[in-house]
Amino acid sequence: MAEKKTKKEHPTKKDTKTAAAKAAHAAKTPDKDLGKNARIGVYICHCGTNIAGSVDILAVQEYAKTLPNVVHVDNYQYMCSTPGQKKIENDIKEHNLTGVVVAACSPRLHEPTFRTATKQGGLNPFRFEMANIREQGSWVHMHDREGATEKAKDAIRIAVAKAALLQDLVPKSVPVTKAALVVGAGVAGMQAALDLANAGIKTYLVEKSPTIGGRMSQLDKTFPTLDCSQCILTPKMVDVGRNPNIQLMTYSEIEEVEGYIGNFDVTIRKKARGVLTPAEAEARGIVGGGCNGCGDCDTVCPVIKPNPFEMGMKPRKAIYIYHPQVVPLIYTIDFDSCVKCGLCVEACGEKKAIDLEMKDELVKIKVGTVILALGYDIFPVEKKEEWGYKKYENVVTSLEFERLICASGPTGGHLVRPSDGKTPKKVAFVLCAGSRDNTGIGKPYCSRFCCMYSLKHAHQIIEKIPGAQPYIFYMDIRSFGKMYEEFYYRIQDEGAKFIRGRVANILEDPVTKNLIINAEDTLLDRPMQLEVDMVVLAAAVQPSADTDRTRKLFGVSCSLDGWLLEAHPKLNPCGTTTAGVFLAGVCQGPKDIPDTVASAEGAASAASIPIHMGEVELEPYFAQCIEEKCAGCGMCVNLCPYQALSLVEKEGRKVMQVTEAKCKGCGTCGGFCPGGAIWMQHFATPQIIAQIDAFLLGGEQ
Amino acid sequence: MAEGEWKPKILGIICNWCSYAGADLAGSARTQYPPDIRIIRVMCTGRVDPLFILKAFVDGADGVLVSGCHFGDCHYLEGNYKAAKRMFLLKSLLRNIGLEDKRLRMTFVSASEGAKWAVVVKDVVDTIKSLGPSPLKEITR
Numbered sequence: 095m096a097e098k099k100t101k102k103e104h105p106t107k108k109d110t111k112t113a114a115a116k117a118a119h120a121a122k123t124p125d126k127d128l129g130k131n132a133r134i135g136v137y138i139c140h141c142g143t144n145i146a147g148s149v150d151i152l153a154v155q156e157y158a159k160t161l162p163n164v165v166h167v168d169n170y171q172y173m174c175s176t177p178g179q180k181k182i183e184n185d186i187k188e189h190n191l192t193g194v195v196v197a198a199c200s201p202r203l204h205e206p207t208f209r210t211a212t213k214q215g216g217l218n219p220f221r222f223e224m225a226n227i228r229e230q231g232s233w234v235h236m237h238d239r240e241g242a243t244e245k246a247k248d249a250i251r252i253a254v255a256k257a258a259l260l261q262d263l264v265p266k267s268v269p270v271t272k273a274a275l276v277v278g279a280g281v282a283g284m285q286a287a288l289d290l291a292n293a294g295i296k297t298y299l300v301e302k303s304p305t306i307g308g309r310m311s312q313l314d315k316t317f318p319t320l321d322c323s324q325c326i327l328t329p330k331m332v333d334v335g336r337n338p339n340i341q342l343m344t345y346s347e348i349e350e351v352e353g354y355i356g357n358f359d360v361t362i363r364k365k366a367r368g369v370l371t372p373a374e375a376e377a378r379g380i381v382g383g384g385c386n387g388c389g390d391c392d393t394v395c396p397v398i399k400p401n402p403f404e405m406g407m408k409p410r411k412a413i414y415i416y417h418p419q420v421v422p423l424i425y426t427i428d429f430d431s432c433v434k435c436g437l438c439v440e441a442c443g444e445k446k447a448i449d450l451e452m453k454d455e456l457v458k459i460k461v462g463t464v465i466l467a468l469g470y471d472i473f474p475v476e477k478k479e480e481w482g483y484k485k486y487e488n489v490v491t492s493l494e495f496e497r498l499i500c501a502s503g504p505t506g507g508h509l510v511r512p513s514d515g516k517t518p519k520k521v522a523f524v525l526c527a528g529s530r531d532n533t534g535i536g537k538p539y540c541s542r543f544c545c546m547y548s549l550k551h552a553h554q555i556i557e558k559i560p561g562a563q564p565y566i567f568y569m570d571i572r573s574f575g576k577m578y579e580e581f582y583y584r585i586q587d588e589g590a591k592f593i594r595g596r597v598a599n600i601l602e603d604p605v606t607k608n609l610i611i612n613a614e615d616t617l618l619d620r621p622m623q624l625e626v627d628m629v630v631l632a633a634a635v636q637p638s639a640d641t642d643r644t645r646k647l648f649g650v651s652c653s654l655d656g657w658l659l660e661a662h663p664k665l666n667p668c669g670t671t672t673a674g675v676f677l678a679g680v681c682q683g684p685k686d687i688p689d690t691v692a693s694a695e696g697a698a699s700a701a702s703i704p705i706h707m708g709e710v711e712l713e714p715y716f717a718q719c720i721e722e723k724c725a726g727c728g729m730c731v732n733l734c735p736y737q738a739l740s741l742v743e744k745e746g747r748k749v750m751q752v753t754e755a756k757c758k759g760c761g762t763c764g765g766f767c768p769g770g771a772i773w774m775q776h777f778a779t780p781q782i783i784a785q786i787d788a789f790l791l792g793g794e795q
Numbered sequence: 796m797a798e799g800e801w802k803p804k805i806l807g808i809i810c811n812w813c814s815y816a817g818a819d820l821a822g823s824a825r826t827q828y829p830p831d832i833r834i835i836r837v838m839c840t841g842r843v844d845p846l847f848i849l850k851a852f853v854d855g856a857d858g859v860l861v862s863g864c865h866f867g868d869c870h871y872l873e874g875n876y877k878a879a880k881r882m883f884l885l886k887s888l889l890r891n892i893g894l895e896d897k898r899l900r901m902t903f904v905s906a907s908e909g910a911k912w913a914v915v916v917k918d919v920v921d922t923i924k925s926l927g928p929s930p931l932k933e934i935t936r
Contacts, residue, residue: 200819201836229822230834234913241830248833649870651813653907671812671870671906715838735872760871761842765878777837782847789833790804790854
């Protein structure tokens with residue numbers, strides 16, 4: 095007997111599929127008896143005192159008992175706990191419920207939990223409806239017990255009205271393409287791509303610039319270990335370049351995105367590089383040809399441009415590589431400045447790697463999941479005019495300082511000041527240059543890693559320049575990581591001077607080009623003036639220039655500051671509200687290198703799950719056509735942004751037909767259909783009207 | 796409730812991805828706002844049939860708020876544009892039948908704008924309170 099019961103409770107996969115097929119069919123047309131004989135169970139959650147503190151639970155419970163179709167009402171401390179869920183499971187059987195309403199937190203948090211409990215109780219999981227009486231109830235009306243209680247009663251009445259009309263629905267399973275896309279090949283994108291590739295997943299790594307490596311490759315050393323950034327990054331770059339599972343697409347941009355989790359169709363614009371890789375050359379029948387990075391072209395190119403990798407402090411040619419360690423080691427022509435003189439073609443000779451007539455190419459790929467690792471840019475700190483950046487030569491940004499102090503940088507690692515090439519002795523570091531700035535010019539947030547790299551910079555000048563004195567103007571020192579606080583004390587001991595106070599303005603001595611800093615020492619409570627040789631602004635970080643365009647292509651939201659928004663800041667930090675799209679690194683918000691790599695590994699893990707599962711379930715909120723009502727006007731066909739609807743000939747007339755795989759369930763068609771012929775599953779017109787009626791008429795009936 | 800004090804009945808139909816998440820964020824941040832609004836969640840404001848709003852006014856709503864994602868941010872590409880168009884037309888219809896079009900409001904609140912949600916609700920409640928009970932209530936009764 096017990097065995098039999100167990101079997102019934104846990105149907106085999108085959109059973110489920112057969113039942114699913116039947117239910118799916120049943121849901122396609124609205125049930126004539128929908129709502130008749132509905133038996134609803136209502137559960138009110140205390141959420142400790144989160145709800146019970148502002149809502150009169152017992153009054154709400156008594157009220158819920160009076161609602162039509164409600165046959166059972168209960169309340170519990172924590173409905174999401176195992177005993178809370180067990181109540182639902184048991185009551186469904188005991189009271190023969192046809193629908194379940196839980197009045198608790200937001201459905202965005204616990205709808206899946208209670209759907210599972212509903213299913214465990216033997217009811218279709220879509221027979222569940224949630225009343226949000228916490229996020230949109232008790233928490234926002236904390237001091238208005240009466241208001242919160244009345245609102246909770248109404249929210250339950252509205253939910254019960256919908257629950258009575260809910261239908262059995264079956265999620266659609268779709269296969270997942272066994273490939274992933276990573277956008278952006280900084281350290282985050284590289285790590286994510288390597289993890290995915292090593293997990294056996296074909297990974298496309300798309301990078302807009304000609305090489306991978308991102309911001310980290312521009313850095314000299316990394317805090318607090320002081321290991322050379324390129325030394326630890328280059329091996330990773332090489333790994334990425336030679337991993338057979340990674341298809342590297344540098345100098346490429348995302349052009350178009352279609353589809354959904356498991357089945358994204360992405361179009362990538364491969365920008366015309368003007369230079370053929372050995373493989374491309376071979377494809378054109380040039381034996382042993384293609385670019386091998388020899389640099390003969392570079393030598394003869396007459397066009398000189400500033401190299402953005404060196405923050406414009408070193409020249410490059412119109413045909414260029416950013417630095418000797420680029421991956422892939424292939425030259426790129428900057429067609430905006432190329433004069434097409436043909437000298438490079440001549441110099442390249444038999445390799446025939448250069449094609450001055452090359453055009454952009456569009457490449458289509460199909461992937462199951464996507465990771466966005468779009469990185470960051472430096473805040474244009476010249477907006478803070480008082481510090482004179484771009485006005486005074488000896489005021490530089492931290493990223494410019496990185497290149498100036500780097501052995502492979504424009505000065506070969508000798509720190510000199512830009513105005514006269516002299517070695518600076520007194521260097522001031524201005525922290526929070528644009529961060530934690532509520533003036534409307536800067537950024538309100540903390541850029542998180544500037545404190546630490548400024549400490550590193552201070553150390554570097556003490557180490558490299560005998561007798562040099564760094565001054566650090568700070569608001570707070572935030573040394574938040576492992577061994578970071580210890581690093582802070584080390585730099586203090588090495589002799590860096592810390593002055594707490596925001597720099598008011600910086601003036602230049604026109605003769606010596608020295609800089610005069612006016613600031614307030616808030617610890618000594620007095621204004622101060624200091625003359626230094628050079629100023630380094632620890633500029634705020636902001637989302638990279640392409641972030642907004644790219645996020646819109648993938649349907650990912652952003653915060654007010656433009657950083658990409660995670661699905662949940664605590665519980666789903668790598669996911670987004672677009673299923674199958676994940677976030678890695680700084681595009682989500684400022685992170686230092688360890689946090690960036692950790693987030694990339696998290697994103698890679700999350701993105702590999704659907705791929706390894708092989709199929710994903712889509713919420714079955716598809717549009718359905720009620721054919722007897724459809725006039726075949728075709729308005730909905732044009733409204734659908736996904737081309738999911740079409741008109742088909744049936745019994746001598748035209749009716750709308752839905753391609754379920756394309757329908758995402760927005761309901762834009764259902765919101766328009768003049769004949770009411772579209773049945774939006776789970777958000778059907780009668781269900782919404784019942785909610786409206788319940789709110790506005792229900793209370794007075 | 797004090798005797799005779801009128802409380803407006805305001806229906807909010809809001810999208811799951813932006814405004815509902817924004818309203819949830821207002822809750823997590825414990826941002827306080829007036830309780831005179833009841834929420835119905837749809838996946839997208841594009842789902843909002845003008846019929847729903849008319850039905851709400853016929854049923855005796857004093858105000859209706861439709862809130863979705865910012866333009867360009869719609870989870871479903873362009874549902875919010877279509878909703879905005881419909882609301883625009885509906886407002887003109889409301890004016891034509893003699894109902895103040897301020898009773899219908901469409902706003903755009905993103906998932907990160909919890910504070911804005913509270914401001915929006917307060918503003919809607921204040922507007923409806925200044926307009927008083929819907930005149931349709933007398934007619935339909």
